Amino acid sequence: MLINSLLGIFVTDKKERGKPSITLIDVAKHAGVSPMTVSRVLNNLSIVKSATKEKVLASVAALDYSPNQAARSLASGGTTQICLLYGNPSSAYLGELLVGALEAVGKHGLQLIVNRVPSDISIEELQKNLDSSWDGLIIPAPISDLEGIRRLVEEEGFPTVFLECGEVSGRAHDIGIDDYQASKDMTEYLISLGHRRIAFIQGPPNHRTSTMRLSGFHDGLADADVEVDKELIVEGAFTYRSGMQAGLNLLEASNPPTAIFAGNDDMAAGVLAAVSEKGLKVPKDVSVVGFDDSPIATTVWPHLTTIRQPLAEMTEYAVRLLSEVIKEPGKQMKKTHLLEYSLQMRDSACPPTKT
Amino acid sequence: MLINSLLGIFVTDKKERGKPSITLIDVAKHAGVSPMTVSRVLNNLSIVKSATKEKVLASVAALDYSPNQAARSLASGGTTQICLLYGNPSSAYLGELLVGALEAVGKHGLQLIVNRVPSDISIEELQKNLDSSWDGLIIPAPISDLEGIRRLVEEEGFPTVFLECGEVSGRAHDIGIDDYQASKDMTEYLISLGHRRIAFIQGPPNHRTSTMRLSGFHDGLADADVEVDKELIVEGAFTYRSGMQAGLNLLEASNPPTAIFAGNDDMAAGVLAAVSEKGLKVPKDVSVVGFDDSPIATTVWPHLTTIRQPLAEMTEYAVRLLSEVIKEPGKQMKKTHLLEYSLQMRDSACPPTKT
DNA sequence: CGTAATCATGGTAGCGTTACCAGATCGTGA
DNA sequence: TCACGATCTGGTAACGCTACCATGATTACG
Numbered sequence: 001m002l003i004n005s006l007l008g009i010f011v012t013d014k015k016e017r018g019k020p021s022i023t024l025i026d027v028a029k030h031a032g033v034s035p036m037t038v039s040r041v042l043n044n045l046s047i048v049k050s051a052t053k054e055k056v057l058a059s060v061a062a063l064d065y066s067p068n069q070a071a072r073s074l075a076s077g078g079t080t081q082i083c084l085l086y087g088n089p090s091s092a093y094l095g096e097l098l099v100g101a102l103e104a105v106g107k108h109g110l111q112l113i114v115n116r117v118p119s120d121i122s123i124e125e126l127q128k129n130l131d132s133s134w135d136g137l138i139i140p141a142p143i144s145d146l147e148g149i150r151r152l153v154e155e156e157g158f159p160t161v162f163l164e165c166g167e168v169s170g171r172a173h174d175i176g177i178d179d180y181q182a183s184k185d186m187t188e189y190l191i192s193l194g195h196r197r198i199a200f201i202q203g204p205p206n207h208r209t210s211t212m213r214l215s216g217f218h219d220g221l222a223d224a225d226v227e228v229d230k231e232l233i234v235e236g237a238f239t240y241r242s243g244m245q246a247g248l249n250l251l252e253a254s255n256p257p258t259a260i261f262a263g264n265d266d267m268a269a270g271v272l273a274a275v276s277e278k279g280l281k282v283p284k285d286v287s288v289v290g291f292d293d294s295p296i297a298t299t300v301w302p303h304l305t306t307i308r309q310p311l312a313e314m315t316e317y318a319v320r321l322l323s324e325v326i327k328e329p330g331k332q333m334k335k336t337h338l339l340e341y342s343l344q345m346r347d348s349a350c351p352p353t354k355t
Numbered sequence: 356m357l358i359n360s361l362l363g364i365f366v367t368d369k370k371e372r373g374k375p376s377i378t379l380i381d382v383a384k385h386a387g388v389s390p391m392t393v394s395r396v397l398n399n400l401s402i403v404k405s406a407t408k409e410k411v412l413a414s415v416a417a418l419d420y421s422p423n424q425a426a427r428s429l430a431s432g433g434t435t436q437i438c439l440l441y442g443n444p445s446s447a448y449l450g451e452l453l454v455g456a457l458e459a460v461g462k463h464g465l466q467l468i469v470n471r472v473p474s475d476i477s478i479e480e481l482q483k484n485l486d487s488s489w490d491g492l493i494i495p496a497p498i499s500d501l502e503g504i505r506r507l508v509e510e511e512g513f514p515t516v517f518l519e520c521g522e523v524s525g526r527a528h529d530i531g532i533d534d535y536q537a538s539k540d541m542t543e544y545l546i547s548l549g550h551r552r553i554a555f556i557q558g559p560p561n562h563r564t565s566t567m568r569l570s571g572f573h574d575g576l577a578d579a580d581v582e583v584d585k586e587l588i589v590e591g592a593f594t595y596r597s598g599m600q601a602g603l604n605l606l607e608a609s610n611p612p613t614a615i616f617a618g619n620d621d622m623a624a625g626v627l628a629a630v631s632e633k634g635l636k637v638p639k640d641v642s643v644v645g646f647d648d649s650p651i652a653t654t655v656w657p658h659l660t661t662i663r664q665p666l667a668e669m670t671e672y673a674v675r676l677l678s679e680v681i682k683e684p685g686k687q688m689k690k691t692h693l694l695e696y697s698l699q700m701r702d703s704a705c706p707p708t709k710t
Numbered sequence: 711c712g713t714a715a716t717c718a719t720g721g722t723a724g725c726g727t728t729a730c731c732a733g734a735t736c737g738t739g740a
Numbered sequence: 741t742c743a744c745g746a747t748c749t750g751g752t753a754a755c756g757c758t759a760c761c762a763t764g765a766t767t768a769c770g
Contacts, residue, residue, distance in 0.1 A: 023756055034720045039758060049718060070428040071756035074725050079425070086450075089667055092650045095441075095449025102453075102469060114457060241656040266654055273656075276632040295447045296654055299621055301596040301628070312444055378726055389750045394728060404748065426726035429755050 022065045031059035042067060069109040080135040080326055082319060083113040085143050092295045093311055097140055097163075100312030104319035112319075123148045130156055136322035138315060141165060145207055159325045161318040164309075166208030168335050173321055175314050177341040179212035180219075182307045183261075185343055186289060187220025189305075190259050194351040195287065199232035199257035201246045201267050207238070213263050213291060232257050236267045243270025244277075251278045251286070258286060258352035265290035265297045268304050272348070287349035302347035310339050377420045386414035397422060424464045435490040435681055437674060438468040440498050447650045448666055452495055452518075455667030459674035467674075478503045485511055491677035493670060496520060500562055514680045516673040519664075521563035523690055528676055530669050532696040534567035535574075537662045538616075540698055541644060542575025544660075545614050549706040550642065554587040554612035556601045556622050562593070568618050568646060587612050591622045598625025599632075606633045606641070613641060613707035620645035620652045623659050627703070642704035657702035665694050 024042075028035040033052060040048050041056040048056075059065075073079040084101055086094050098114070105112040113134065117126065123146065130137075130152075137153060137160040144165035153160040154170040162168055164176040190198050200217045203210035214233070221228050231253060236242035243262050247270060250257060262268035268290030275282050282288050282302055290297060293308035317337065324331065379397075383390040388407060395403050396411040403411075414420075428434040439456055441449050453469070460467040468489065472481065478501065485492075485507075492508060492515040499520035508515040509525040517523055519531040545553050555572045558565035569588070576583050589604060591597035598617050602625060605612060617623035623645030630637050637643050637657055645652060648663035672692065680688065 021756090025756080035756090036720060036758080037718085040719085043758080047718070052718080068429070068756050070425045070434070071725090072758075073425040074423070074429050074727085074755090075757040075759080077725060077758090089451045089454050091450055092447050093450070095446055095451075095453060096444045098450060098453045098457075099444045099469060102467075112457075114454060240654045244656060269654070270656070273628060273631055276628055277634070279632070279634070296651060299595045299624070299651060301599060301625070376726090380726080390726090391728080391750060392748090395749085398728080402748065407748085423726050426755090427728075429725090429757085430727035430729080432728090432755065 021068070022063050024065070024067065027056065027059045027063055027065050030063055031056045067109075072109055079109065079111045080323070081111045081113055081133060082136040082138065082322055083115055083131070083134045084138045084140075084315070085115050085117045086140065087117055087119055087143055089116065093140070096311040097315045100315035100317075101138065101319055103312075104316040104323075108319060108323045110319065110323060117143055121146075123152055127152055127156070130158070134158065135326050136160065138318045138322070139163065139165075140315075141207075141209070159322055159329075161321055163314050163318065164209060166212070166336075171325075173318075173325075173333070173335055173337065175318050175321070175337045175339065176209075177307075177309055178338050179209050180216040182341045182343075183213040183216025183291070184220040184223075185216075186261060186291070186307060187217050188224065189343060189345075190261065190287065190289065190349065191220070191224045191226060193259075193287070193349060195257075195259040196226055196352075197229065197232065197255070197257040197259070198226070199234070199250050199260045201234055201236045201243060201250075201260065201262040201271070203236060203238040203263040203267075205235070210238075210263055217261060231255075236263065236270075238264050238266060240266045240270040240273075243267025244274045245270070247271035247274030247288075248277070251275065251280070256286070259349065260286060260288050262288065262290050265292045265294045265304055265306055268306070268348070269296050269300050272300055272302075272304075282348050283350040284353060287352070289349050293344055297344070297346070304344075305346045305349040306344050308342045308344050310341070313339055376423070377418050379420070379422065382411065382414045382418055382420050385418055386411045422464075427464060434464065434466045435678070436466045436468055436488060437491040437493065437677055438470055438486070438489045439493045439495075439670070440470050440472045441495065442472055442474050442498055444471065448495070451666040452670045455670035455672075456493065456674055458667075459671040459678075463674060463678045465674065465678060472498050476501075478507055482507055482511070485513070489513065490681050491515065493673045493677070494518065494520075495670075496562075496564070514677055514684075516676055518669050518673065519564060521567070526680075528673075528680075528688070528690055528692065530673050530676070530692045530694065531564075532662075532664055533693050534564050535571040537696045537698075538568040538571025538646070539575040539578075540571075541616060541646070541662060542572050543579065544698060544700075545616065545642065545644065545704065546575070546579045546581060548614075548642070548704060550612075550614040551581055551707075552584065552587065552610070552612040552614070553581075554589070554605045554615045556589055556591045556598060556605075556615065556617040556626070558591060558593040558618040558622075560590070565593075565618055572616060586610075591618065591625075593619050593621060595621045595625040595628075598622025599629045600625075602626035602629030603632070606630065606635070611641070614704065615641060615643050617643065617645050620647045620649040620659055620661055623661070623703070624651050624655045627655055627657075627659075637703050638705040639708060642707070644704050648699055652699070652701070659699075660701045660704040661699050663697045663699050665696070668694055 024038050025035050028038045033056060038056050041053050101112055137158045140163035144162045153172060160172040162172060162174045165174055168174040202214050205211060234246045236246045250260060251274060260271050262271055268288055271288045272282055275286055280286060290304045290306040293306045297304040297306045379393050380390050383393045388411060392407060393411050396408050456467055492513045495518035499517045508527060515527040517527060517529045520529055523529040557569050560566060589601045591601045605615060606629060615626050617626055623643050626643045627637055630641055635641060645659045645661040648661045652659040652661045
């Protein structure tokens with residue numbers, strides 16, 4: 001059963017309290033056209049002559065007008081609702097996801113429904129709880145990794161945006177970063193620091209991000225003509241504990257790495273723990289880097305060098321996308337959208353100490 | 356400068372798409388009164404004869420009517436806006452705070468504005484960015500710890516709810532948990548496990564929560580007739596690193612503790628790192644507990660035994676409170692509101708090993 | 711040059727609610 | 741019994757916007 005909150009969201013402009021706000025009629029007068037024309041400019045944007053359109057747009061700008069979403073939704077009989085699924089209210093990501101979604105949803109005059117999905121939900125149960133009144137769906141990882149969820153949304157016919165899930169089919173979209181390239185960049189950074197024996201801790205191989213990050217690592221090494229040591233590529237589960245275990249194994253090897261690249265920050269933090277358990281220091285004895293820039297990256301000490309994902313931008317983009325798709329269902333659009341990531345250089349990586 | 360997003364929130368009921376929804380006029384007909392009376396019942400609740408009121412309420416229930424917030428806000432010319440300040444979009448807490456606030460804000464037909472406050476903001480700058488169109492303010496920790504912020508909101512006259520800040524004056528309110536009692540409970544739990552040498556890592560003494568938690572610890576020991584060893588009470592900064600350092604110091608002492616109670620989870624996680632650096636195991640060699648149940652508590656291994664704060668409930672309550680205060684400015688209300696906390700027993704604490 | 715088709719725009723009528731004022735009902739005292 | 745205030749209730753007109761249909765302006769073609 002889905003737990004939670006049905007919410008609607010509008011932006012209403014911060015007009016000075018009490019003072020009457022600028023309406024579409026004011027704009028119409030100022031531009032010398034009828035209110036209807038203004039309304040059309042603001043919505044259809046199509047059948048209005050471009051000269052008129054410009055005039056109106058100029059007036060809108062001059063008067064600093066912004067439409068009253070309440071009136072808009074009242075007149076057009078209902079608002080489009082977008083549902084964001086999430087797994088855990090205390091998830092580190094949720095805050096950023098919501099901030100982005102809220103902002104966009106306000107700007108576009110949509111409503112946001114935020115729904116909790118228990119991590120052990122079955123596809124059948126999820127299906128039962130999908131509400132046909134929703135106009136769109138945003139599904140972030142790790143829910144997007146649920147077996148069969150892509151088929152489900154396809155069958156139900158929901159315009160859907162997956163976050164960081166990779167492959168999408170049918171009418172669904174995906175928004176993420178270029179995990180492959182980001183991982184390659186990180187690998188190259190490590191190499192540029194002087195590391196040659198670099199270990200990689202992979203996430204669960206059924207997550208597309210895991211494999212993308214691994215191949216980025218692979219190719220990063222290959223491009224720099226650094227030999228890939230199979231011993232140094234191990235599998236984790238994207239959890240702290242698995243990272244710790246993997247780190248321990250890596251460090252106990254006969255020829256341990258000088259740097260460890262973990263497939264996400266939780267595992268990198270686990271590696272940090274493993275290193276200190278071995279009586280070693282990060283980054284002096286071994287460099288450790290992660291991926292995601294989750295809150296743990298700047299909590300642990302030393303702070304993790306990692307790849308930052310623009311989560312707020314992702315949901316913002318997702319909402320914008322859904323809004324367009326809902327307005328023009330037939331519209332042809334790119335299925336996969338890549339946003340900019342960035343390499344956060346912090347304190348957990350440095351050049352290897354000469355032996 | 357405040358960064359971010361102006362948002363409004365309404366609930367609109369999930370009426371079956373397309374089907375006309377039940378309006379206040381339907382209710383009026385059903386109850387045999389005029390629409391105005393229904394409206395009054397739903398708002399004023401005062402000058403309507405109680406017999407009529409009941410009739411209307413019955414019809415509302417019978418028809419499963421719920422008001423259209425868009426129409427409501429349009430007719431009454433504007434919606435009350437509540438602003439939630441936050442420090443960091445990737446803060447672990449933000450998600451939960453938002454979930455609670457969103458739910459309540461929707462239910463009460465208010466708008467939510469979510470505003471980022473850079474951590475290094477000065478009071479003057481914050482003041483400049485306060486928007487007079489806001490009707491209420493929610494200020495969670497750690498922003499609530501800003502020097503002079505309480506005086507500021509008092510002077511500006513904003514109805515304000517602080518989260519977890521403790522003492523409030525004037526028209527402000529505070530919502531939190533009983534830090535003292537929770538800390539005492541945790542201490543008693545540790546004692547019940549058999550621990551006698553228990554260390555406490557305090558947070559910065561200028562945070563009220565720090566001192567409350569410390570005195571809870573103190574009194575917990577005292578009530579059980581366990582002697583307080585001054586050596587075992589050290590100061591941290593609520594950060595991982597400070598917790599790690601404090602843990603190291605504690606463990607290097609001539610007579611180390613069998614359990615360490617950190618004033619928050621970040622510090623407890625730091626202690627975990629310190630313990631493993633000393634080649635010891637948690638909880639076998641030393642028990643470690645925290646406070647807050649932040650995401651890091653269930654990320655690290657072993658999972659931290661800690662005190663859970665109901666963050667979503669806090670913001671939900673805060674919104675409800677503000678809504679009432681705004682409607683009836685004169686209303687006398689409690690200043691401080693305590694919510695239920697809970698002791699999360701996980702894997703980082705166990706009975707001490709006999710020496 | 712006239713007529714029909716096309717395009718761009720305007721007018722009107724609501725959407726569901728509340729504000730405001732007028733009217734109805736009631737109880738009370740002369 | 742009637743007038744008079746107090747209490748309750750109803751009618752009407754917005755709120756700002758969009759749907760819908762009608763109209764005027766333009767072009768195309770015979």
